[in-house]
Amino acid sequence: MTIPKFGSETRVNVTTADDQVSQSVTALADGGWVVTWASDGQDGNRSGVYQQRFDHNGTAASSADQLVNVTTADDQFEPSVVALADGGWVVTWTSWAQDGIAGGIYQQRFDRNGTATSVADRLVNVTTAGDQIESSVTALADGGWVVTWASDGQDGSDYGVYQQRFDRNGTAAFTADRLVNVITAGRQIGSSVVALADGGWVVTWMSWGQDGDRYGVYQQWFDRNGNAASVADRLVNVTTAGNQGQTSVTALEDGGWIVVWTSYDENYTNGEIYMQVFDRNGVAASPDDILVSTTSSGMKRLPRATALADGGWVVTWTSDQTGDSNVYQQRFLPEKAPHDLTLSASTVQEGAGAGTPVGAVAGQDANVGTTGDVLTYTLLDDAGGRFRLDGDRILVADGSKLDFEQATSHTIRVKVTDRAGNAFEKEFAIAVTDIADTGGGGGGGGGGGTPIPVDLVLRGTTGANVLTGGGGNDTLYGKAGKDVLTGGAGKDVFVFDTKPNKKTNLDTITDFSVADDPIWLDNAVFKKLGKGSASKPGALKKAFFKVADKAKDGNDYLVYNKKTGILYYDADGSGSGKAVEIAKLAKNLKLTAADFFVI
Template identity: 45%
Template structure:
C-alpha cells in the first residue's frame, strides 16, 4: 500500500531570479553569503547560438537584488553548465562549473573566485589536472581553514568508466597537493559526488556507485581529516539495497556529524522515495535510514539538503503529480533531535523541471529554495519559523 497525494499546504510566493528572459535557464544552485544574503547561480542557453554560459545573481539580507545578474565564465566557446557555489570564510564566494572543450578534450571543471565586494579575484582556473576524457558534475564546499574542496566525476580516468576525484585548495587559492581519487572501488561507475565540510576542518564526500552493493545503484561515502588524510575506508550509506539508490546530497551538523539524503526506487511501495541517514561525529550511524516524504504516490526524488541555524536541517525534493499539475517541489524540516517539524509542505506554484532544486540556509535562521520552471529560475525564501517571505 502507498499513501495517496497529501494536500500539503502551499507556502509559496515564488519570485523569478533571472532578469534576462531570452533563451533557456537551467541548473540552478544557491549558497548563503556572510552578510545574511545569498547567491543564486544558473546556466543560460541562447536560442540562436545554442551556447550555454553561467550566470549569478546576488541578494542582500533584505531580499533585494545586489546589482544585476552577471556572467561568471570568461571563456564562452562551447557550453558552460552545471554551476555550484559556496561561501568562503573571507566573505567572498567561489563558483565552479563544467565547460565543454575548454581543456582540449571533452568536458572539464573550472572555477572563479569572488571577493566579498563581488569583484572577481584572479581569472577563471581549471580544476582538473587530468584532461583526457570528460570531467563532469562539480560540487564544492568551503573548509574551516579558509580553503575549499571541489569534487567531480571523471571518465575513464580510473580505468573503469567513471570515478570520483577531488582537489583541495588553500585560502590563497593555491592547489594543496594534486587531484586525488575518492572512490576505492572502481568497477563500473562512481558518479554524482556531493561534498560537505565538517566542523573539525575535515570533509565528507558521498556518491552513487553502480552495482557495488549487489543491486543497481548504492550510496557511498568517504570521510577526510583536516590534514586531507582518509578517515577510515569508503562505507555504504544506504541499508536497503534492492533496486536503485541514487542522487545523494549531504549536509554537516554543528556537532561534527552529518546527514546524507538520496532517492530510492520501489522502497516506499510506489516509484521513487526520499530517504536519509544521520551520522554522529565518530562516523557511526544514528538509528536507521528513514523516509523523508510522507506522500508516496508517484515519484519523490532529486533531494537537496541544508543544515539550519538551530542545528536542525531541511530536505527538499521533487514530487511527480502530488500538486495535481506535474512536478512540484516539497520540503520537510527536522529538529536537531532528528524529529520532523510539522508536515511536508509545497514550495512551488509552477511546474518544475526534473533534477533542478537546490536549498541553502540563511543567517537569520531561514532558508532559500531555488528551482528551474519553464525557461526561468525561481526561488522562495522562508523565515526562521518556516513562513514564506517575499512575493
C-alpha cells in the first residue's frame, strides 16, 4: 500500500548549529501538534529545551525556535510533552543543578496560544537530594496531569520511581514525592506513564534483580485519586531470563493498556520486541509474552506503541536486521469478541458408540494468533445427553439415543468464550444417518448393516444453524437465522420459507449444484413469484429471473449477481423498492429460472 505524503519532509528546528536531539511530540485537539527537543548551546550555555507548534496544515506558529526553560545555566535535557484537555500543553525536562544539587525535574505549562503560564520554571520533585532524571508526563481527562521520574537514593537504595499529580491549575496533589515502586532494592528506572479512560493512570518501569535475573519490567496502576490498585509491584514480563527494558505504556479505548519492551540476552547481543495487553482490570490477555518483532536477525530496540481509533494499535521499533538501522512497525487488531462458530462435520450414524467423533468446533475471533487470545468451548445443550464436548470436539455420549426412526437430526448449542470473557453462542443440527440391513433381514435401524444413503430432512431453528446433508437427496430448511447449508452428495433441495433479512436471516449455501440442486421459494413470503406448493412445486417463470447486479425490468423479481454470489428478491423489480438479499452462493454459477421452484 502506498501512503500519500502531506507536503515534503521539513526540518523542525530553525537553528542548526550543534546538535538538536531527544525530540518529543504531542497532538493537539485542533489538529495541530507540538514538538520539543534539546538543543546544544543555543540558549547561551549548554543544552536547552526548545519547542515549536504547528497548525493542522503543518505551518509553524513561530519563525524561531521557542525556548521552554527560563533558567539556562548548565544543562536542560530529556524533554517530554503532552497536550492538555483545554488545548494547551505541558513540557517536562531534567535540569542540571537548578535545584541546588544535581538533576531535577522541571515543567512549564502553555495555554492554547503557546503562552507560558509561569514566568519561572516549575520544580516538580519535592526532594532535591541526589539526581532526579528521566521524566514522563501524561494528561488526565479532568485537565490535570501526572509526571513520573527516577530519583537517586530517595527510596534508600539507588534509583526509585516517583510521581506527582497536578490539577488543571498546576497545583500539586501530593505534599511529597509519591514512591511508585514497592520493592526498593536494586535500581528502578526508565518510567513511562499513561492516563486511563477511568481517570486513573498506569506507570511502568524496569527494575534490577527483582524478577530473579537482571532487569525486569514492572507496573502499577492508580485510580483517579492516586491510590495504587495493588500492594505489590506487578511483573509484566513472563520470561525473566536476561534483561527486559526500554518499556513504554499506551492506553486503549476500552480502558485497558499495552506495555511494550525490549528483551535482551545477558550480553546485550540480541534484542527482540515483546508486548503484553491488559484489560481495564489489569488482567493480561496472554499467559506468555507476545512477540512483536518476527525477524530473528538483528538488534531491536526502542519500542513505542500508539493506539488507533478502531481500538487497535501500532508498535514501532528500530532494528539493524538489514545491516543499517531502520524503523519497523506492526499493527494489531483491537480486542474483539468471538463472532462465529463452525462445526467441521455434523452427521453421525445411528447407534454410534460412545466417544465416536462427530466434528470439531472452531470459534472465529480476530485476536487469536495476534494478541495471544485463547478460546474455550462449552456445550450448553447436549441434545438430551446424546453428545458431549471434549476440548473442541463434539463426541457421541450415548449412541442408544441416536435412532433414525425416532429423529433424523438433533440440535446442540455451543458457546465459545475468549480470555476477556466475551462469548458467542450458536446452534448446530446434527443429522442422524440410517443403517439398513443389506443381509436380507428386516430394514430400518438394525445394527450390523452397511450404511446406505438416506434422504434427510434437516430443519434449522431461529438461531444461526449449520445444516449438513448426507449422501441422499436431502431437503434443508434454514428457517430464521444466518445459517450455513451444505447439501452433500445427492440431489438436494434448499427451502426458503421465512422472511429474509440481510442482518438476521441470510443463509449461505456452500455447495449448490446447478445440475442437481433446486431452490424452493415459499410464495407466502415471496408473493410475486406465482403459484405452487410443497407437494406440487411450480416452475419459476423465465421472465422473473435475471443474472445482473440489479433488476432491469419491472418483473425481475429474482436477481443473481454472479460477481458477488448474492441472490436477491426484488418485489417491484426495477421499481423504487429495495431488493432484499436471500442467500449467498458461489460466484459465477450458471443459474437459470429452471433452478427455482415456487411452493
